[in-house]
Amino acid sequence: MNYTLALPELFLAASGMAMLIYGAFRRGNPTREVGWGVIAVLVVALFITGSQTPGNGALFGGMFIVDGFAVFLKILILAASALAVLMSQSYIEREQMARYEFPLLLLFATLGMLMMVSANDLISLYIGLELQSLALYVVAAFRRDSARSTEAGLKYFVLGALSSGMLLYGSSLIYGFAGTTQFAGIAASLTAESASIGLLVGMVFLVAGLAFKISAVPFHMWTPDVYEGAPTPVTAFLAAAPKLAAIGLFARVLVGPFGDLVAEWRQIVLVISIASMVLGAYAAINQTNIKRLMAYSSIGSVGYALVGLAAGTEEGLRGMLVYMMIYIVINIGTFACILCMRVKGRMVEGIEDLAGLSRTQPLLAAALAVFMFSLAGIPPLAGFFGKLYVFLAAINAQLYVLAVIGVLASVVAAFYYVRIVKVMYFDEPGDAFDRPIGWEMAAIVGVTALAALLFFVLPEPFIGEAAAAAAALFAG
Amino acid sequence: MIVQTLAFYLFAVVAVASGIMVVGARNPVHSVLFLILAFFNSAGLFILLGAELLAMILIIVYVGAVAVLFLFVVMMLDVNFVALREGFARYLPVGALVGAVLLLELLLVLGAWVVAPGALERAGVPIAPAGEVTNAAALGAVLYTKYIYLFQAAGLVLLVAMIGAIVLTLRERTGVRRQSAARQLARRSEDTLDIRDVTTGSGV
Numbered sequence: 001m002n003y004t005l006a007l008p009e010l011f012l013a014a015s016g017m018a019m020l021i022y023g024a025f026r027r028g029n030p031t032r033e034v035g036w037g038v039i040a041v042l043v044v045a046l047f048i049t050g051s052q053t054p055g056n057g058a059l060f061g062g063m064f065i066v067d068g069f070a071v072f073l074k075i076l077i078l079a080a081s082a083l084a085v086l087m088s089q090s091y092i093e094r095e096q097m098a099r100y101e102f103p104l105l106l107l108f109a110t111l112g113m114l115m116m117v118s119a120n121d122l123i124s125l126y127i128g129l130e131l132q133s134l135a136l137y138v139v140a141a142f143r144r145d146s147a148r149s150t151e152a153g154l155k156y157f158v159l160g161a162l163s164s165g166m167l168l169y170g171s172s173l174i175y176g177f178a179g180t181t182q183f184a185g186i187a188a189s190l191t192a193e194s195a196s197i198g199l200l201v202g203m204v205f206l207v208a209g210l211a212f213k214i215s216a217v218p219f220h221m222w223t224p225d226v227y228e229g230a231p232t233p234v235t236a237f238l239a240a241a242p243k244l245a246a247i248g249l250f251a252r253v254l255v256g257p258f259g260d261l262v263a264e265w266r267q268i269v270l271v272i273s274i275a276s277m278v279l280g281a282y283a284a285i286n287q288t289n290i291k292r293l294m295a296y297s298s299i300g301s302v303g304y305a306l307v308g309l310a311a312g313t314e315e316g317l318r319g320m321l322v323y324m325m326i327y328i329v330i331n332i333g334t335f336a337c338i339l340c341m342r343v344k345g346r347m348v349e350g351i352e353d354l355a356g357l358s359r360t361q362p363l364l365a366a367a368l369a370v371f372m373f374s375l376a377g378i379p380p381l382a383g384f385f386g387k388l389y390v391f392l393a394a395i396n397a398q399l400y401v402l403a404v405i406g407v408l409a410s411v412v413a414a415f416y417y418v419r420i421v422k423v424m425y426f427d428e429p430g431d432a433f434d435r436p437i438g439w440e441m442a443a444i445v446g447v448t449a450l451a452a453l454l455f456f457v458l459p460e461p462f463i464g465e466a467a468a469a470a471a472a473l474f475a476g
Numbered sequence: 477m478i479v480q481t482l483a484f485y486l487f488a489v490v491a492v493a494s495g496i497m498v499v500g501a502r503n504p505v506h507s508v509l510f511l512i513l514a515f516f517n518s519a520g521l522f523i524l525l526g527a528e529l530l531a532m533i534l535i536i537v538y539v540g541a542v543a544v545l546f547l548f549v550v551m552m553l554d555v556n557f558v559a560l561r562e563g564f565a566r567y568l569p570v571g572a573l574v575g576a577v578l579l580l581e582l583l584l585v586l587g588a589w590v591v592a593p594g595a596l597e598r599a600g601v602p603i604a605p606a607g608e609v610t611n612a613a614a615l616g617a618v619l620y621t622k623y624i625y626l627f628q629a630a631g632l633v634l635l636v637a638m639i640g641a642i643v644l645t646l647r648e649r650t651g652v653r654r655q656s657a658a659r660q661l662a663r664r665s666e667d668t669l670d671i672r673d674v675t676t677g678s679g680v
Contacts, residue, residue, distance in 0.1 A: 013632060020639070060625035101643045108636050115629060127629045134633060138640035173585075179595025189592035196590035 005057045005066040008045040008074065009118075012111045015041045016104055023100035031098040035089050038103040042082040042110065049074045058120060062182055065120035068472030072321065072465060073117040073248040080241040080328050081110040086440050087336055088233030095347070097143055097231065106237060109135035113245035117252070122171045122181040125249065129167070129213065132242060133160050139237070140230040152229025159222040163212030170205025173198055186257035195261055203258055207268055210253065213246040216306065217275035220299045227295035232347065235291055236335030239298050240328040247302065247324060251309055251317060255473055262312045269310040274405050276303030281412035289349050290338055293416065294331075297375060300413055301327050307406050308390040311397035317470035319389035322463055326374075326386040326455065333448030334371045340364060340437040340445075351420060356429025364437070365424045367449035372421050374452045376414035382455035389463070484524055491517035504550045512543045529611035 003010070019037050023030050049071055058065045085103050092098050112132030119125035137160060141153020175181055177199040178189045190199070208219065215223040227235045254265050280300020287293040305327070308320030341348050358365040374383035387410060394403040436442075455462075490513065497510040515538045522531035619627055 013628075017635075061622050063625050099643060101639055105636065105639065105643075108632065108639075111632070123626055124629070127626055127633060131629065131633045131636060134636050134640065138636070138643060141644060144644055175599075177590070177595065178592050179597070179599035185598060189595060189598075197588045198585045198590065201585050 002057055003059065005052065006059055006064060006118075007052075008049045008078075009111060009114050011048060012041060012045050012107060012114070016107045016111065019100075019107075020104055023104070029098055029100070031092065031100045031102070032089065034100040035085060035092075035103040038107045039082050039085050041107065042078050042085065046075060046078040046082070049078060060124075062184065063121040063124040064115075064118050066118060069248070069252065069469045070118045072469035072472075073244060074114050076325060076328060077110060077113050077117070077241045077244055080244065080332060081106060081113075081237070083332050083444060084233065084237035084240060087236055087332075087339055087444060089440065090438050091231070091233050091339060094345075095143065095231065102139065102142060105135045105139050109139070109237075110241065113241055116245045117248045119249065119252070120183050120256075122174065122183075122186075125253070126164070126168065126171065129246075129249070130164065132245065133164070133213070136234075136238065136242060139234045140226055142234065143231050146229075148229040149231060152226045155222055155229075156226045159212065163209045163219065165209075166205050166212070167209025170202045170207075170209060173202025174206065177202065183253075183257040187259060190257070191260055195264070200261075200264060203261065203265065204268065206253065207250075207265065210246060210250045211272055214243060214250060214302050215299055216272045216302050217279045217299060218272070220276070220279070223299055224292050224295040227298075228289055228292045228349075232291065232335065232339055232349075235294070236332065236339070239294060239331045239335065243298065243302070244324050244328055247305055247320070251320065252473060254309065255312075255317065266310055266312050269306050270399070270402060273303045273306035273310050274402065276300060276306065277406055277409035278303075281409040284413065284416050287416070288351055290341075290351050290354075290420075291349050293351065293420075294334065294338070297413070297417075298331070300409065301375075303409070304387060304390055304406060307394050307399075307402055310402060311390075311393040311399060313393060313397055314467075314470050314474045315396060316390070316393035317473060318463070318467045319391075319393040321466035321469055322389045323386035325462060325466065326382045326452075329448050329451050330371050330374050330383060333367065333445055333452065334375075336441050336444040336448070337364060337368045337371065340433060340441055342434045343431045345434065351423060352427075353430065354420065354424050355427035357424040357433070359429050360432040361435070364433075364445065367445045368424065369421045370449045370452050372417040376417040377410050378414070380456040382452040385455060385459060480524060483520070487517045487520040487524070490514075491521070504555070505547070508543060508546045508550055511546065512539050515539050515543065527611060529615060 015037075019034050019041075022037075023034050026033075052066065052071055057067075085106050088102065088106070092102055109132050112128050112130070112135065115124065115128030116132060119128050137153055137157040140156050141150050143149040171181070174186060177196065178186045180186060180189070212219040212222075227238065230238065254262075254269070258265055276299050280296050280298075280303055284293050284296035284300070287296065301323075305320045305323045308316040308318075308323060310316070311319070338349070341353060343353065354365075354368075357368070370381065374381040377383045377387045387406070391403045391406055394400075394406070437445075494510040494513040494517065498507050498514065501507045501510060515534055519531040519534045522528070522534060
């Protein structure tokens, strides 16, 4: 067995535990050092992952797989997590949350995500998912003196436990049918004719459990409350890497073991995709809290990503990966802007607090405007390409209705994104935000805004990588 | 054979009955005691299956640790269980309806159950017959080889759960008197005791 394939995970786990010991024995408050340590570890793991030559290597008796699809997602997850930890650094010090366990929990959550995208067995899927979720429940409730944060953590925990129960129940039915939990074994024992009702029920339960994790309608109820109540850097983290890991896992489960049942699961993915796009578009219109608005925006985004999966083709999967890649870049940038929304040392979250930002902080306003236009999908910004590739795939798979509904939903959604730009540029300024915003924030906002703005100059390498990842999943 | 059958029915009936009592008992302490009874009877069922290790683990972990912890929680937290159960009668019809529908669906699923060809062979793990190797050895042989990844990953999940519990509950308070063994040991009698000669009749 070639254990170097699991090197990023082993490295993360070992250094996480070492830093835990360091933090426990160090006198004083080691939060800042541990935080930088976590960022360094994530970056090193990113380079280890990047140097791996993915050749469908299965490890640990076939429970853990490293293919092009996994490597692609792992690189994005590690980058998104490192940026989220970087964003949280000064926030947790300002808001009296400076405990060294915070960056470490984010590290362990990231480890869980890497295990999720490498899962090749129902049991390793579940364990990776639990490792990620458990760490996230704790960080959502991290500010325990705030009733909203505690409520967010508890709500997330209870609904997450429910979804895990559904996932396990579905897994047990699948095991009862196939006699194995390995994806390859399930795929081998399964043909479109042999699928029984029991197996389908199991698959539906599994899909429902995973839909909870990606917050697709109708399993989205927890999202707005958790996003609003959790501390802002936690929300930024939640909206990026975990979503990517869960949607990657979703795609791997449906395309891998259930590849032959594409006609069956396509109906389910179609329905949740349309419902997510429509709800994400309409429910966000009346929101006044920007974190809540971003929650509905993320529900809608999952709907668009699932359009690509619903196509069930390699092209569709490529579209989904491109969409998610662009989505997390824009999301991290947007949340970095939200983290800069501070008036007289107090965080504000209302959309009206952004009024007149173009006059008080023109650069920040311009960056946020780029993100909002990009989320709305206005060419030539990056968000447009994300939507373009998923809708193209849907049309090539003859899912015309889905593509039309998607385009209409994104027109509705454009309303509330553009409203934020209007508030920033045309409303009378209120209290100006505190300055300086810090070099980390300035760097993150600047780089992500430039990426969103200039993606159209050189899209080929990224789209090529996504296409290779999609091909690896279909080949495997 | 007849003894085994009788033992099975005894354990099964007591387990189910005590399960119902866990939910139905008015006094929460009684609920926990019935839970312990249910655990013991499930352990008996495991022994009938030849899984003596699982039976022992069930008793040691669930009765010894989990149920005792429940008992502590129930006794220490002043939860008004009668108030919690107030809406029981009101929600009973809806709950019963949902339960009945679920049961019907499950029966339909089980009725049309098909097993993939070759599934039974795949599910069977080849181990030596029961007489030659003990449960613990058989489990250990696969747990630390075939399932080492899951074993270690489950350990990480528990580690995160432990960190989470500490982070969310540990409070650093000022003005707390803590025991310091080093200071206690380093104390000499000269530091604390002051021996004075007191002349009789004059007081201190």
